[in-house]
Amino acid sequence: MRSDVEPEICYGFQFKLSTGKFINNMDAWCILTSFSFLIACAKTSNVGKPIEVTEDNWRETLSGEWMVEFMAPWCPACQSFQETWESFAKWGRDLDVKVGIVDVTQNPGLSGRFFVTALPTIYHIKDGVFRQYVGSRSENDLIGYVDDKKWTDYEPVSAVWNPNSIQMSTVSWFFKIAMMIRSFYNTMVSEYGIPEWGCYLIFAVMTIIAGLILGLIIVCCCDFMYPPKYQQIQVPNEAADNQDDDILDDTKPNPDADGDAKTVRQRHVEKSDEQSE
Structure with a gap:
C-alpha cells in the first residue's frame, strides 16, 4: 500500500543552537571557517612582536x-x-x-x-x-x-651570577620582598596618610621583631642539630689529698762511707692517733 505523502528528503545535517534554533551544515561550515580565519589573523598579528x-x-x-x-x-x-x-x-x-x-x-x-x-x-x-x-x-x-x-x-656568565643558580634565586626573592615593602610604604603614605617618620618607625619595629624571631629560629635549629654534650665533673677525692699530704720528701744528700751523696726515696708517714712520748 503506497502512501500519498512523499517522504521528506534531508540534504545535510542540522545543528541546534543554544537559542533553540536549527542551522544546517552549510551555515555551520561558514561559521567555523569564519572563526578559524579570526584565530589565524590573531596569531598572525602576534608574529613579529617580542x-x-x-x-x-x-x-x-x-x-x-x-x-x-x-x-x-x-x-x-x-x-x-x-x-x-x-x-x-x-x-x-x-x-x-x-x-x-x-x-x-x-x-x-x-x-x-x-x-x-x-x-x-x-x-x-x-x-x-x-x-x-x-x-x-x-x-x-x-x-x-x-x-x-x-x-x-664572549664569555658566558659565571656560575656565581648564573640566573638559574640557587644564590641568584635567593637574590630574586630579596628583590620581591623589597618591592613588597615599597608598595606597602606607598600604601601607608598615600591611602592612610601616615607621615614618613611614622612609616620608618613601623619598619624599624618590624625589623627588630623579625630579627628576634629569626634569631630564635636559628638558635633552636642549632640546638636541634648540634645538641650540647654534658661532661661529668670529677669531685676531688679527700682521701687522695690526705694521702698526698702524708708524703714526706726525704730527698737529701746523705753522704756514705765513700763520701758520695745518695738520694733517699720518699716514704709514707702513717699518722697514729696516739703519739709515743
Missing part, C-alpha cells in the same frame, strides 16, 4: 636561543629603543631566535635574578647558557650578533 617574559614563564628561555631585553616603561632610553627592538623581533623567524621582553616594574624578581643594574639590558640565552649583550643597539648589529654567531666571542 614575547612577554614573566616570572611564571621565564624558564622557557632555558631551551633554544633567545634574545631578551629588560626594560621599564618610565625609562627614556627604553622608549627610544622600543622601535628598534620590535623591528629586530620581526627577524626572529628568519634567524631562528626568539625575542623576548621583560618589564622590570612588573617582574622585580627577574631583575634581581639577572642582576640588572642598567636599562635597557639585553641577554643572549642559548640552551641555558647566559651571555650579556655588549655592543651597539642598532638593528643590523643585533641581527649580525645572532646570524654571525658573534656571541661565541
Whole structure:
C-alpha cells in the first residue's frame, strides 16, 4: 500500500543552537571557517612582536636561543629603543631566535635574578647558557650578533651570577620582598596618610621583631642539630689529698762511707692517733 505523502528528503545535517534554533551544515561550515580565519589573523598579528617574559614563564628561555631585553616603561632610553627592538623581533623567524621582553616594574624578581643594574639590558640565552649583550643597539648589529654567531666571542656568565643558580634565586626573592615593602610604604603614605617618620618607625619595629624571631629560629635549629654534650665533673677525692699530704720528701744528700751523696726515696708517714712520748 503506497502512501500519498512523499517522504521528506534531508540534504545535510542540522545543528541546534543554544537559542533553540536549527542551522544546517552549510551555515555551520561558514561559521567555523569564519572563526578559524579570526584565530589565524590573531596569531598572525602576534608574529613579529617580542614575547612577554614573566616570572611564571621565564624558564622557557632555558631551551633554544633567545634574545631578551629588560626594560621599564618610565625609562627614556627604553622608549627610544622600543622601535628598534620590535623591528629586530620581526627577524626572529628568519634567524631562528626568539625575542623576548621583560618589564622590570612588573617582574622585580627577574631583575634581581639577572642582576640588572642598567636599562635597557639585553641577554643572549642559548640552551641555558647566559651571555650579556655588549655592543651597539642598532638593528643590523643585533641581527649580525645572532646570524654571525658573534656571541661565541664572549664569555658566558659565571656560575656565581648564573640566573638559574640557587644564590641568584635567593637574590630574586630579596628583590620581591623589597618591592613588597615599597608598595606597602606607598600604601601607608598615600591611602592612610601616615607621615614618613611614622612609616620608618613601623619598619624599624618590624625589623627588630623579625630579627628576634629569626634569631630564635636559628638558635633552636642549632640546638636541634648540634645538641650540647654534658661532661661529668670529677669531685676531688679527700682521701687522695690526705694521702698526698702524708708524703714526706726525704730527698737529701746523705753522704756514705765513700763520701758520695745518695738520694733517699720518699716514704709514707702513717699518722697514729696516739703519739709515743
